[in-house]
Amino acid sequence: MTERFLSRYGFPTSRHLQTIALAVGLAVMGLANPAIAQERLLRTLTVTGQGMERIPTTMTQVQLGVEVQGKTAQEVQQEVARRSAAVVELLRSRNVEQLQTTNIQLNPVYSYENNVQRLTGYSATNTVKFRVSTDQAGTLLDDTVQAGATRIDYVSFTASESAIAQAQKQALREATQDAQQQGDAVLSALNLTRKDIVNIQINGATPPPPMPLLERAAFAEQKVSTPIVGGEQEVQASVTLQISY
Numbered sequence: 001m002t003e004r005f006l007s008r009y010g011f012p013t014s015r016h017l018q019t020i021a022l023a024v025g026l027a028v029m030g031l032a033n034p035a036i037a038q039e040r041l042l043r044t045l046t047v048t049g050q051g052m053e054r055i056p057t058t059m060t061q062v063q064l065g066v067e068v069q070g071k072t073a074q075e076v077q078q079e080v081a082r083r084s085a086a087v088v089e090l091l092r093s094r095n096v097e098q099l100q101t102t103n104i105q106l107n108p109v110y111s112y113e114n115n116v117q118r119l120t121g122y123s124a125t126n127t128v129k130f131r132v133s134t135d136q137a138g139t140l141l142d143d144t145v146q147a148g149a150t151r152i153d154y155v156s157f158t159a160s161e162s163a164i165a166q167a168q169k170q171a172l173r174e175a176t177q178d179a180q181q182q183g184d185a186v187l188s189a190l191n192l193t194r195k196d197i198v199n200i201q202i203n204g205a206t207p208p209p210p211m212p213l214l215e216r217a218a219f220a221e222q223k224v225s226t227p228i229v230g231g232e233q234e235v236q237a238s239v240t241l242q243i244s245y
Contacts, residue, residue, distance in 0.1 A: 044198060045186060048240045049179030051171035055164065057157035057230035060137040063102060064144060064152045065127030069109065076124040077106055083148030084126040090147045094140055096130040103127040127153060137228040157230040164235060171237035172202065179241040192245045199242035 066083040070076040091099055105125045110117050132140055134157065141152070159167075187194050 042198070043245055045183055045243045045245060046240065047179045047182040047186070047243065048203070048238060049175040049177065049182060051174030051176075051178060051237045051239070053167040053171045053174070053235045054232045055159045055167045055235060057159050057233055058134055058163070059097075059131050059158050059160060060134045060228060060230065061129065061131045061154070061156045061158060062137065062141070062152070063127060063129040063154040064141070064149050065103070065125055066148055067123065067125045067150050069121055069123045071121050073106060073108075073122045073124075076122045080124040080126050083150075084128075086147045087144050087149050088128060090143060091128070091130055091140075094132070094136070094143075096132045096140070099128060099130040101126070102129050125151075127151075129154070131158075134228055134230040138226040141226050141228070155228075157233075159233050164233075167235035168237065171235050172239060175237045175239040176241070179239050183241060183243045187243075187245055195244040197241055198244050199240075201240040203238035203240055204236070 064087075066080050066087060068076050068079045068083070070079065088099070103125065104127075105123075107123050108119055109121045109123050111120045112118075137155075158164075184194060
């Protein structure tokens with residue numbers, strides 16, 4: 001009667017108290033036993049692996065332009081527009097990629113004599129950038145000079161997007177394998193056994209920056225094709241693994 005009354009109104013019965021006591025006793029035994037406590041702790045090893053792939057650069061990025069000086073602003077601007085239009089028309093006919101205007105300037109030119117500033121003329125510049133296959137770059141640069149280009153601001157080399165993407169995946173595989181091998185070597189030296197990968201972190205597999213060739217070089221009159229030789233890019237990746245043992 002008492003047990004039923006206590007159970008009906010939410011009071012712990014002797015049976016409930018026995019169950020609670022048994023659970024507490026088991027917990028205390030587990031904490032008191034080092035072997036059981038050790039099994040309850042998750043032991044992990046953290047290692048970081050590196051991967052790198054070298055890929056050939058097959059594309060050339062170019063920034064070039066037309067620069068003209070003259071007596072009047074109108075004269076200079078018209079001449080720059082005429083030459084720039086010819087250069088752009090040539091580039092479009094060669095199906096270059098990512099063609100765009102990067103800078104247009106018109107500035108006065110002064111001379112200084114006896115601390116006196118005198119306007120002597122104007123200087124105008126129009127620059128464009130584009131990307132072309134490296135094996136076509138030398139001949140194309142020579143042709144732009146014939147079309148009216150007078151300066152080159154920047155040349156760099158890069159691999160194609162598909163080649164970079166494939167290299168990134170391979171570098172990640174290499175980094176993952178490197179991390180696993182490091183972990184196995186450490187655990188083997190300590191006579192421990194690898195269990196599970198409990199955490200994975202990709203630290204980086206970003207596309208490499210273009211490789212610069214030269215900057216702000218003026219074109220001279222050319223009689224032979226300009227040699228353009230690409231190189232290699234490094235695609236790097238890093239992977240961190242947390243391994244239980």
